[in-house]
Amino acid sequence: MNETVLSRDPAVQPQSPKGAPLLGCRDLGVLRDGRWLIRGVDLDVRRGEIVSIVGPNGGGKTTLIKSLLGIMRPSAGQVTRAAGIRTGYVPQRLAVDRTMPLSVDRLMTLVRRASRAEIVAALAQTGSDHLVDRAVQELSGGEFQRVLIARALLNRPDVLVLDEPVQSVDFTGQVELYRLIASLRDRYDCGVLLVSHDLHVVMRETDRVLCLAGHVCCTGAPGDVSRSPEYTRLFGPTAAETLAIYQHAHDHAHGPAGEIVTGDAHNHFHHHGHED
Ligand SMILES: Nc1ncnc2c1ncn2[C@@H]1O[C@H](COP(=O)(O)OP(=O)(O)OP(=O)(O)O)[C@@H](O)[C@H]1O
Known part of the structure; x- marks a missing residue:
């Protein structure tokens, strides 16, 4: 293993301290064909932390990271990016x-x-x-x-952005890959933003989770995680079997576009809410 080839040259780019904000957004929205793919999203990725975006298919996870990386143009809000940072991107699909x-x-x-x-x-x-x-x-x-x-x-990279890095990988391989990502974060002291469909493996290595279903359903530390029937409905039974699930009370529902729906929530796409 050759650490020197990839190591940062401080003369070229001084590294910001651990915890410094690197990449994020404020009130970010992406409107396409008259539909908000994501809306009102606030996010920060700081040096030394792993932030995981979880959520259902079509919840806007890829849209969010593409907007943060400048690949998709936001329609509202702001992307915040520390001066001079470098990003490394592992896309969901390769061209x-x-x-x-x-x-x-x-x-x-x-x-x-x-x-x-x-x-x-x-x-x-x-x-x-x-x-x-x-x-x-x-x-x-x-x-x-x-x-x-x-x-x-x-x-x-100062920020490593990975869109579903464990796709086509079996369970043991997924655990190993997330461990690798955590070790890279430690080795390079970078920030990591990763996308996952589900919570169960990603939780072990993540510092903060953001659940996205068009809007941010909830965000917080995995220490707040606990089991929840609503999340089982959202992420499938495997999540409930393998890991404590993100802690939040459920008080609203989302329609297919992620919009908040009140009333008889059980007839809708999924149903959950916020404690905080
Ligand atoms: N350029 C675009 N124009 C119009 N609609 C788009 C565009 N890109 C994505 N979408 C739509 O936005 C929604 C969110 O897609 P996105 O890929 O961000 O979701 P995701 O959470 O990453 O989904 P998955 O978990 O399936 O990968 C989907 O309904 C998708 O069809």
């Missing part, structure tokens, strides 16, 4: 066709140039340097995700 012949080495440099030494060093950070000459289409789901994380590390 490259995984069935096309492509080596890991080449995949690593599709978006930004890097030397062979830098590529191998980045891969080593995710325990995948032995894969450098392999064909991408031969990789397992877990190996592929590790390579993508290594690729994001090439940018020496």
Whole structure:
């Protein structure tokens, strides 16, 4: 493992202290085709913390991170970004066709140039340097995700943004991947923003959770987590079986677009509320 190749050069960019806000938004909204995909979202990712965005399909998780990264244009509110920070992004989907012949080495440099030494060093950070000459289409789901994380590390990010990093990975692999992400946070003292469908594995390594269903349903520390039938309905029975679930009382419902619906909430998309 070569720490020096990827280490930050303080002469080039002084690092802000732990806890310093790096990336976030205020009252962020994205309107497309007359529909608010997300609305009124406040978020901060600070140096040294892992923030997880959870929520149902179509809840706007990808929309939020793409807006934070400048890939999608917000329609309301503000993105806040500390001066000079670098981001590393592990997208949910890659524009490259995984069935096309492509080596890991080449995949690593599709978006930004890097030397062979830098590529191998980045891969080593995710325990995948032995894969450098392999064909991408031969990789397992877990190996592929590790390579993508290594690729994001090439940018020496202050904030690592991962959109569903454990997709196509089995349960044990998911635990290992989240441990890896936590160890990268410790090693680089970066902030981490990650998206997940569910709560159960992500909770073990996360500092703060934001539940997004068009708007922020709730946000807080995983220490506040406990079981809740409403969350079981939202995230499925696995979440309830494997982990305490985010603590909040449930007092409203959301319609299909995430809007708050009052009245007979049980007939709606999901039903929950806030303690705070
Ligand atoms: N550019 C766009 N124009 C119009 N609608 C969009 C656009 N991008 C996303 N959407 C819609 O916005 C909603 C939120 O999508 P998004 O991908 O952000 O949700 P998500 O929470 O990441 O979902 P998933 O968990 O399925 O990945 C969806 O209904 C989607 O179809």
